[in-house]
Amino acid sequence: MRAIRRFSVRTVLPEAIAPLGDLASNLRWSWHEPTRDLFAGLDPKRWKAVRHDPVALLGDLGTDRLAELAADPEFVARVNAAAADLDAYLHEPGWYTTHAAEAGEAGAPRAIAYFSAEFGITAVLPQYSGGLGILAGDHLKAASDLGVPIVGVGLFYKTGYFKQSLSREGWQQETYPVLDPDGLPLALLREADGTPCQVRVALPGGRQLVAHVWKAQVGRVPLLLLDSDVQANDEAARGITDRLYGGSGEHRLQQEMLLGIGGVRALRLWSRLTGAPNPDVYHCNEGHAGFLGLERIRELVQSEQLTFDEGLEAVRAGTVFTTHTPVPAGIDRFGTDQIQTYFGGDSALPGVPVDRILALGAEDYPGGESGVFNMAVMGLRLGGRANGVSQLHGEVSRTMFDGLWPGFDDREVPITSITNGVHAPTWVDHRVFDLAEKHLGTRLVADANVWDDVPRVPAAEVWGARREMREQLVLEARRRLRSSWLRRGASGAELGWIENVLDPDVLTIGFARRVPTYKRLTLMLRDPDRLRALLLHPERPIQLVIAGKSHPADDKGKSLIQEIVRFADDPAVRNRIVFLPNYDIAMAQYLYPGCDVWLNNPLRPFEACGTSGMKSALNGGLNLSILDGWWDEWFDGENGWAIPTADGVEDPEHRDDLEAAALYDLIEGQVAPRFYARDEESGLPGRWLEMVSHTLRSLGPKVLATRMVRDYVEQLYTPAARAGWALDGDGHPGARELAAWKQRVRASWSGVRVDHVESSGVSDAPQVGDVLSVQGFVSLDGLDASDVQVQVVHGRVSYQDELTDTQVVTLHHAESYEGGRHRFEGDIKLARTGAFGYTVRVLPAHAGLASPTELGLVVNA
Ligand SMILES: *Cc1c(COP(=O)(O)O)cnc(C)c1O
Numbered sequence: 087m088r089a090i091r092r093f094s095v096r097t098v099l100p101e102a103i104a105p106l107g108d109l110a111s112n113l114r115w116s117w118h119e120p121t122r123d124l125f126a127g128l129d130p131k132r133w134k135a136v137r138h139d140p141v142a143l144l145g146d147l148g149t150d151r152l153a154e155l156a157a158d159p160e161f162v163a164r165v166n167a168a169a170a171d172l173d174a175y176l177h178e179p180g181w182y183t184t185h186a187a188e189a190g191e192a193g194a195p196r197a198i199a200y201f202s203a204e205f206g207i208t209a210v211l212p213q214y215s216g217g218l219g220i221l222a223g224d225h226l227k228a229a230s231d232l233g234v235p236i237v238g239v240g241l242f243y244k245t246g247y248f249k250q251s252l253s254r255e256g257w258q259q260e261t262y263p264v265l266d267p268d269g270l271p272l273a274l275l276r277e278a279d280g281t282p283c284q285v286r287v288a289l290p291g292g293r294q295l296v297a298h299v300w301k302a303q304v305g306r307v308p309l310l311l312l313d314s315d316v317q318a319n320d321e322a323a324r325g326i327t328d329r330l331y332g333g334s335g336e337h338r339l340q341q342e343m344l345l346g347i348g349g350v351r352a353l354r355l356w357s358r359l360t361g362a363p364n365p366d367v368y369h370c371n372e373g374h375a376g377f378l379g380l381e382r383i384r385e386l387v388q389s390e391q392l393t394f395d396e397g398l399e400a401v402r403a404g405t406v407f408t409t410h411t412p413v414p415a416g417i418d419r420f421g422t423d424q425i426q427t428y429f430g431g432d433s434a435l436p437g438v439p440v441d442r443i444l445a446l447g448a449e450d451y452p453g454g455e456s457g458v459f460n461m462a463v464m465g466l467r468l469g470g471r472a473n474g475v476s477q478l479h480g481e482v483s484r485t486m487f488d489g490l491w492p493g494f495d496d497r498e499v500p501i502t503s504i505t506n507g508v509h510a511p512t513w514v515d516h517r518v519f520d521l522a523e524k525h526l527g528t529r530l531v532a533d534a535n536v537w538d539d540v541p542r543v544p545a546a547e548v549w550g551a552r553r554e555m556r557e558q559l560v561l562e563a564r565r566r567l568r569s570s571w572l573r574r575g576a577s578g579a580e581l582g583w584i585e586n587v588l589d590p591d592v593l594t595i596g597f598a599r600r601v602p603t604y605k606r607l608t609l610m611l612r613d614p615d616r617l618r619a620l621l622l623h624p625e626r627p628i629q630l631v632i633a634g635k636s637h638p639a640d641d642k643g644k645s646l647i648q649e650i651v652r653f654a655d656d657p658a659v660r661n662r663i664v665f666l667p668n669y670d671i672a673m674a675q676y677l678y679p680g681c682d683v684w685l686n687n688p689l690r691p692f693e694a695c696g697t698s699g700m701k702s703a704l705n706g707g708l709n710l711s712i713l714d715g716w717w718d719e720w721f722d723g724e725n726g727w728a729i730p731t732a733d734g735v736e737d738p739e740h741r742d743d744l745e746a747a748a749l750y751d752l753i754e755g756q757v758a759p760r761f762y763a764r765d766e767e768s769g770l771p772g773r774w775l776e777m778v779s780h781t782l783r784s785l786g787p788k789v790l791a792t793r794m795v796r797d798y799v800e801q802l803y804t805p806a807a808r809a810g811w812a813l814d815g816d817g818h819p820g821a822r823e824l825a826a827w828k829q830r831v832r833a834s835w836s837g838v839r840v841d842h843v844e845s846s847g848v849s850d851a852p853q854v855g856d857v858l859s860v861q862g863f864v865s866l867d868g869l870d871a872s873d874v875q876v877q878v879v880h881g882r883v884s885y886q887d888e889l890t891d892t893q894v895v896t897l898h899h900a901e902s903y904e905g906g907r908h909r910f911e912g913d914i915k916l917a918r919t920g921a922f923g924y925t926v927r928v929l930p931a932h933a934g935l936a937s938p939t940e941l942g943l944v945v946n947a
Contacts, residue, residue, distance in 0.1 A: 097144045100156035105169035110140035111271045112172060114305045116208035117227060117511035124168050128155065137672065139210045141271050176306050180233020181792075185799060194799075195807035199365035200225060201239045201349055201375035203342070204247075204330060205311075207304060209672035211270060212246035213311070215330055215635070216600040217697055218410055220671070221475075222371055223304075224509035224697075225798075228791035230305030231511075234799055237356065237365065238309035239349040239375070241341060242267060242300050243330045250635045250668045254574045256651030258636055258644045258667075262329060267313065272300040275310075275352075275359060283359070285312060285351045287343055288434045290427050295323050297344060299352045310352045312344055331637070339420050339428060342461070346377025347434065350385075366807040369406045369798075370469060373418050373461030376447075379405055379468035380429075380438055387437035390818055393825065394442050398468075400821035403934070404810030406802045407469030409462055409501070411694050412482045413604060418461040420447075425459045451489025466490060466501070470809060470936045471802050474503045475695040478718045482691050493944040495892075500937040504801065505716055506695040507794030513701040515679035517551040530704075530786060537786040545775040546768065552682070552706055552778070557590035559680020563631055564588065566666045566673070587661050588629050593761040595710070595753075596681030596702070598633035598669050601643040604692035607634060608646050610685075611653055612746030620750065621662040626758040629662045631681060633669035674698070679705040683757060686711035687749060689741075690718075690731045700789035706778045710757060712745070720788055725781040727752050805936075812934060824934040828941065830869070831930045837867025838874070840947035841907065843926045854916055861911045862897055862926040862947070868906065871899040875931040875938060876910035880924035889923055897926075 099107050115121040125140045126133040129147065136142035144152075155161050186194040204219030205211075205226070214220060222238070229236040245262035253259055267274075275283040275298070287295045296318040302309040314326040326340045357364050368378055383397035392400065411417065422444055430440040446467045447459035454460075466472050466487060474480035480503025484496045491499050510530065522530045525543045530536055568584050588594070601607050610617055610630070620628050632650055636643030647665070654663045666673060678684070684702035686693070686709070693715040700716065703709060709726035711717045721728050729752060732744040765772045787793065813820035840862060847859040862876045876899075881892035897910035916922060926947040929938045 102156040102162045103165050112303045182233040195366040196363040197365040198236045198367045200236050200369045202371040203374035205240050215247045224791040226304045226307045227509040228795040230307045240311050241327050242311035242313040245329045247330045251573050256648040260638050275299040285348045287348050312348045346375045347381040350381040367803045372410045373465045376461050376465045384435040384438050395825040396821045399824045400813045402470040403813050405469045407465040407472040420459045472501045476505045476715045479694040491942045494939050500939050504797045507791040508700045509791040514704045540782045541779045555679035559676045560588040560590045562676045570667050592629045594681050595683045596631050597685045601634045601636040604689045608649050609687045609746050616750045626762045633666045678702045683710050688714050690714040703785045725784050834867040834869050838945045839865045856916045858914045866906050871908050874928050883921040883923040
């Protein structure tokens with residue numbers, strides 16, 4: 087093999103059209119159609135050939151053509167108008183301006199760092215594998231729209247995620263095309279003298295990992311991507327950022343050290359270069375970036391002479407952790423020996439003892455494994471605030487991680503939830519926006535009441551747009567299928583049949599997602615004869631468009647893909663079912679608008695949220711899904727269909743049979759009949775279109791990423807920033823005090839007791855409205871009354887003699903006695919009939935706690 091040294095020559099644009107460079111390098115074009123139209127107009131054929139990549143297009147045009155364009159006054163005017171529009175977008179006040187003003191003196195964060203192992207922003211920058219990355223991309227885009235001062239931090243993977251194709255036999259093939267960062271919309275961070283900035287992270291054996299930092303500009307939001315492929319590194323270190331989720335556990339540990347530790351260092355660099363404020367809040371999107379907390383502790387230990395515990399308090403307060411999966415295989419776990427190797431000895435992080443690090447990631451709770459270092463567990467221990475990504479996932483996560491808060495009911499585990507959302511301008515077809523603009527006078531956007539007016543758009547036009555979008559998908563699917571078959575070894579002459587694959591007037595069902603087992607790609611094949619009958623129904627046929635990548639190491643997933651491909655290869659059905667290789671953003675942008683129904687059939691409750699169905703809904707698609715993730719929360723009986731789950735059924739085979747049968751029944755009995763029931767007069771499927779309209783109206787405002795980012799700002803970022811500031815300041819007195827207080831409380835806690843409880847005020851025959859007065863007598867050992875809160879937990883008593891539907895009332899301190907004894911008292915109004923019960927408990931109390939359950943300490947009566 088020849089070693090080809092490659093580099094890209096950046097285009098020099100003539101002065102008159104120089105703003106094209108800014109328009110190409112700011113990724114706003116990826117969700118701004120007018121900017122894309124401008125580029126497409128430069129050379130429509132080339133635009134297609136470079137797969138809608140503005141940087142590549144400009145590089146391809148050649149100086150003659152560029153000079154020609156620069157001499158065309160009309161074109162120059164268009165460029166200037168587009169540049170002015172981008173400038174206006176970058177500087178207009180957003181929702182955040184109002185938020186910050188309303189926050190007043192209490193303050194709102196000046197900057198928020200958002201760490202993620204993957205970012206899915208555009209197909210041009212393939213730095214994502216699936217939902218997690220797409221979500222991160224949508225988060226940045228929505229933050230840009232709202233003016234939220236976020237800065238993204240990630241890695242630059244030289245080959246990104248793999249490209250998928252199929253062998254003749256339908257087996258997934260992976261290729262790893264090498265990305266050249268110089269040919270991408272990225273800028274290298276440089277020192278004033280032009281040399282590339284360096285970030286360093288210590289590796290075992292005295293090695294230094296050096297990384298360069300690329301910046302992508304996502305509207306107003308900078309995204310910093312660390313790249314280890316630099317000459318200063320040895321061969322092994324250069325390969326650390328070679329690919330997304332590749333290689334061994336050790337490779338991954340090195341990637342995550344670079345992301346977390348190097349990421350914080352990149353932020354300091356960014357601040358030094360640009361004067362940007364250092365973040366007040368650090369958001370750790372899933373556990374991969376968890377080491378960021380350790381690096382920040384190191385900073386405080388070394389520069390402020392805090393102890394580890396004091397640093398931990400200061401860091402925790404301003405950290406938000408989001409967990410994204412209830413699937414154990416989705417959580418990164420390393421061996422404690424690996425952590426020893428990388429953080430022990432002449433450690434990567436001086437001042438941060440490895441035994442403290444190990445304790446943060448230890449599964450030292452019932453059901454946990456010893457010898458294992460769990461990144462999600464560390465994330466929860468380093469994050470003062472934590473959340474799951476849908477209400478159901480919040481609930482599941484509280485159960486999954488309840489071992490970290492022993493003594494509390496699951497519902498009190500301090501993990502909240504913020505349901506994911508999607509970035510409409512990226513995912514919604516322009517036809518939908520055009521209709522809104524034409525009939526409602528505005529684009530569909532967040533918090534405009536415009537969603538309520540959706541029913542005013544004439545049904546015939548909605549149907550017309552839906553047909554166009556379906557047809558657009560059909561044509562794209564044929565194109566992709568043809569090129570897939572050519573790769574699979576077919577000759578063009580054999581492929582005439584592809585002209586008739588899919589029909590723009592047939593009910594189109596989409597199913598596209600990664601292929602882990604719990605997503606059950608092949609559930610639809612459970613009864614192949616029934617599926618065939620649905621596809622080939624003489625009056626009410628359906629057609630299926632399927633896509634999805636399996637992790638390269640997952641042969642089980644690959645065999646599921648092969649099963650689907652083999653079924654779809656059958657000449658008897660191949661006109662009605664296709665598997666399209668290489669699911670990515672570019673394909674997704676055809677799929678969501680083009681499918682009438684979006685199918686999702688995960689094994690409940692393993693789909694933490696799911697977002698593809700939201701993108702479908704915003705395009706007027708109807709969801710047909712198991713009640714899992716977001717659908718469990720927002721299905722309302724009219725905006726799609728719920729596939730009944732057989733949750734209680736233990737035998738997985740039997741469960742699949744039941745759920746598949748329910749799926750076929752729904753399609754046959756409800757979905758297809760409704761799609762094909764045409765009104766006599768108009769020829770439209772009236773009931774179907776009512777569901778479409780209801781879907782947009784009911785789900786539109788909820789599923790937006792702008793709603794999600796506002797929730798993060800209000801519920802997590804702003805409180806986290808304030809908690810951080812309370813522990814901040816010269817010498818960090820707040821952090822020192824909180825750490826000392828926690829130590830004192832932990833040391834004394836074994837002496838805390840509820841001595842006895844008295845009550846009065848309720849007769850033998852209590853009635854609703856009566857007031858129960860409760861007195862709790864407690865011993866606090868050496869603690870003060872102000873160090874604790876004494877609570878009454880009351881509710882209904884169940885048949886198992888347990889409290890349900892509980893509420894909490896905090897008692898106030900009434901009197902102190904000798905020997906550290908105290909009386910607390912308060913009233914409870916009896917508000918419900920039925921069996922009533924209560925109990926008294928003591929918890930730590932401090933203004934610096936994000937939640938009273940934080941320490942996991944409680945004493946029950
Ligand atoms: C939205 C999206 C996903 C995530 O979809 P889920 O419903 O969470 O599975 C994955 N890949 C691509 C390309 C997407 O656009």
